[in-house]
């Protein structure tokens with residue numbers, strides 16, 4: 001499907017959500033002065049952005065079941081897609097489930113493939129990345145340099161503050177994703193000194209908002225994290241884990257989940273479980289993809305564009 | 312009349328049980344299946360000394376974690392199994408460490 005500009009028609013957000021979820025079209029999505037606006041992306045608009053970064057998620061290297069027997073191949077396609085971007089991104093965020101079973105060989109394969117992008121990559125772990133005996137030790141040994149706790153970290157680039165949170169450890173029976181007290185206090189301190197006009201990008205594996213608690217798609221103490229971010233004029237929350245695009249806007253906070261590069265998962269409530277969806281081989285790449293986020297200084301809006309690997 | 316061979320078989324089968332503490336007599340092993348992100352049966356009552364085996368039928372890995380810390384499985388990929396021998400009477404709540412909305416309960420009786 002070709003990108004089209006429907007902004008003149010003032011499409012409802014529901015329409016756009018359906019458009020994104022079902023048609024997989026690139027969508028320009030911006031939050032300016034707290035007023036969410038959405039429009040199909042024209043490539044000219046993307047080109048004028050001052051800088052951008054890319055989000056990839058849920059590469060699940062090591063998965064070998066029917067839904068995608070070769071996730072390294074589809075990750076490779078995602079890598080090529082990023083390398084071919086007209087505007088070179090500043091860096092890459094990987095929002096977790098790098099591997100499927102936290103095995104050293106899986107981490108190695110993912111790392112080698114992602115290194116081909118030739119850009120700095122910032123990670124947060126998914127629940128599939130902390131399955132080693134040390135419960136996350138293997139992840140930290142590889143990616144934890146400069147991080148705190150289970151891998152939380154924060155950095156600033158081009159005037160935007162990025163905060164990587166870990167919500168896949170110490171999960172409680174019957175519960176959802178979990179940040180924990182220590183990390184929440186660290187978050188509070190991290191943003192305490194920042195001006196409210198600083199654009200904030202938070203990234204974590206499990207959605208911080210309640211997407212579908214029946215399948216565990218949410219974070220127990222995510223709401224508390226958001227109270228520390230409420231005063232900021234522009235907050236963008238990027239998540240993975242659910243292997244499909246979902247978004248919502250609450251005040252100045254824009255929530256967005258990325259596609260997986262490995263396999264799709266069902267739309268909430270449409271299947272008996274959140275397990276991998278098996279589709280015809282020709283359909284798979286329409287349901288996988290990468291996410292590009294653009295920022296234009298002085299214009300404030302962050303534009304989020306999801307691009308499928310094919311079709 | 313029993314043959315010497317079957318007597319030997321019985322002796323061999325009895326040996327592992329002798330290594331398990333606090334088990335007075337053999338209880339039949341019980342299986343719990345993991346399918347569609349759910350434990351079946353979700354609530355299970357077994358006599359003391361029962362070996363319970365969980366087997367993962369999903370194409371996503373799961374783990375078995377006792378809320379009280381009595382047992383914790385390694386990650387179970389598709390068709391992997393984990394067994395635990397319940398040698399203490401009581402109630403055990405457990406969940407999947409990856410998908411904590413998956414919960415189950417085992418009640419161990421004196422038998």
Ligand SMILES: [Cu+2]
Nearest residue numbers: 373407409410
């Ligand atoms: Cu599970």
Ligand SMILES: [Fe+2]
Nearest residue numbers: 058097126241
């Ligand atoms: Fe995942």
Ligand SMILES: [Fe+2]
Nearest residue numbers: 097126127241
């Ligand atoms: Fe996940």
